[in-house]
Amino acid sequence: MIRDVALWDGRADGVVSGKSVLVEGAMITDVFDGDIVGEADHTVIDGGGATLMPGLIDMHTHLTLTRGIAEVRDKWDATANGAMAGEAMREKYLKRGWTSIRDTGGATTGMARAVADGALTGPRIWSAGACITGTSGHGDWVHAAAGLCCAGGLMQANDMTYVCDGRDEVLKATRTNLRKGASFLKMFANGGVASDFDPLESYGFTLDELKAGVEVAGDYGTYVAVHAFSDETVNRSLDAGVKCIEHGFLMREETVARMAEVGAIFSWQAYASIVSFADPASLPGFSADHIRKGLRINENAAKVPAWMKKYGVKTVAGSDLYFYNTLDSLMQDILCKEPFFSPVEILRMHTSTAGEVLAMSGPKNPYREGPVGVIEPGAYADVVLFDGNPLEDLSVLADPDNLRFVMKDGVVYRDTRP
Numbered sequence: 570m571i572r573d574v575a576l577w578d579g580r581a582d583g584v585v586s587g588k589s590v591l592v593e594g595a596m597i598t599d600v601f602d603g604d605i606v607g608e609a610d611h612t613v614i615d616g617g618g619a620t621l622m623p624g625l626i627d628m629h630t631h632l633t634l635t636r637g638i639a640e641v642r643d644k645w646d647a648t649a650n651g652a653m654a655g656e657a658m659r660e661k662y663l664k665r666g667w668t669s670i671r672d673t674g675g676a677t678t679g680m681a682r683a684v685a686d687g688a689l690t691g692p693r694i695w696s697a698g699a700c701i702t703g704t705s706g707h708g709d710w711v712h713a714a715a716g717l718c719c720a721g722g723l724m725q726a727n728d729m730t731y732v733c734d735g736r737d738e739v740l741k742a743t744r745t746n747l748r749k750g751a752s753f754l755k756m757f758a759n760g761g762v763a764s765d766f767d768p769l770e771s772y773g774f775t776l777d778e779l780k781a782g783v784e785v786a787g788d789y790g791t792y793v794a795v796h797a798f799s800d801e802t803v804n805r806s807l808d809a810g811v812k813c814i815e816h817g818f819l820m821r822e823e824t825v826a827r828m829a830e831v832g833a834i835f836s837w838q839a840y841a842s843i844v845s846f847a848d849p850a851s852l853p854g855f856s857a858d859h860i861r862k863g864l865r866i867n868e869n870a871a872k873v874p875a876w877m878k879k880y881g882v883k884t885v886a887g888s889d890l891y892f893y894n895t896l897d898s899l900m901q902d903i904l905c906k907e908p909f910f911s912p913v914e915i916l917r918m919h920t921s922t923a924g925e926v927l928a929m930s931g932p933k934n935p936y937r938e939g940p941v942g943v944i945e946p947g948a949y950a951d952v953v954l955f956d957g958n959p960l961e962d963l964s965v966l967a968d969p970d971n972l973r974f975v976m977k978d979g980v981v982y983r984d985t986r987p
């Protein structure tokens with residue numbers, strides 16, 4: 570029993586003091602006022618009046634890219650890369666209060682299953698599996714001089730990205746991901762910043778290729794998320810039936826309105842677009858072309874959030890901070906949204922709304938016993954305890970000393986209560 574907490578349940582507008590939360594096994598079984606009366610043989614964790622809230626959720630990360638694309642491609646084998654991902658899972662995520670992540674491209678299906686089985690310590694993972702990309706797309710990581718015979722192949726960089734052209738190859742690659750344990754699919758519909766052959770204007774897939782991925786996702790009861798910056802590629806993705814738009818930094822207002830109309834989800838990377846891309850030269854491994862692209866995105870990216878709010882587009886948030894040094898900025902990714910949204914709106918993006926989008930994986934959702942991102946009877950016991958009230962002052966999250974307690978799946982991973 571976690572007693573005497575100011576509870577924020579992941580949804581409400583404020584906290585309620587004097588609450589207790591009962592956890593049995595991996596699940597929350599009760600939430601009530603005051604303490605249990607009478608004899609009970611449970612372990613008591615005294616919250617000391619601090620704020621108990623759902624564990625944080627990063628809806629866009631790449632665990633197997635913790636050293637960036639170039640190093641993954643040229644330097645590390647799968648074992649070293651996996652070990653680095655494991656370190657990030659424990660040290661950068663779980664111990665700092667991030668109890669769930671959605672991995673939006675990489676060789677993480679095995680790690681996701683290992684965490685779910687208890688064989689590996691880390692946050693819960695909803696994995697997209699390998700990036701689905703076209704030749705010359707954002708996920709095509711060969712060297713520029715590679716010719717046709719060895720340009721793509723289906724698999725690159727230790728199974729992190731599948732290069733496919735044409736409907737049949739998309740069907741093969743997406744189904745391979747699902748076989749390996751992917752919870753949803755991630756397709757690269759557009760050029761990106763940190764890749765070499767894809768201008769921001771470029772389409773990464775034809776409409777028919779996108780539709781092939783959407784059909785496979787639908788056949789398995791899950792959904793496609795696309796990497797799309799440009800207005801044109803967001804619209805092509807919506808034409809294909811894509812449910813979740815990652816980035817969308819170059820969207821126009823009309824397209825945001827269209828997203829609201831069709832019920833598409835916006836997955837926002839605030840720190841990457843607004844802070845990092847204001848000074849892309851500071852990012853490791855960025856070429857002159859990457860820097861140019863980053864600066865261009867930065868300009869429009871600051872306009873998009875206000876439109877999301879205006880049209881009421883369901884918005885989640887993920888860091889996309891995939892270099893190890895930038896993973897330290899996870900909390901900054903939360904804080905830098907403050908010019909656009911209130912603290913409680915921002916925290917919902919990282920808790921209850923994130924949980925709703927994770928559940929869109931349907932039968933491919935590895936955690937179907939209850940919701941994540943909320944504190945209520947029947948939810949998974951993923952909770953964090955902070956000194957101070959983040960709903961009143963979001964900067965409480967920035968100081969790791971304020972994080973007193975982390976529980977995931979009913980297991981305690983951090984306890985520094987006084």
Ligand SMILES: [Zn+2]
Pocket residue numbers: 629630631673889
């Ligand atoms: Zn990404």
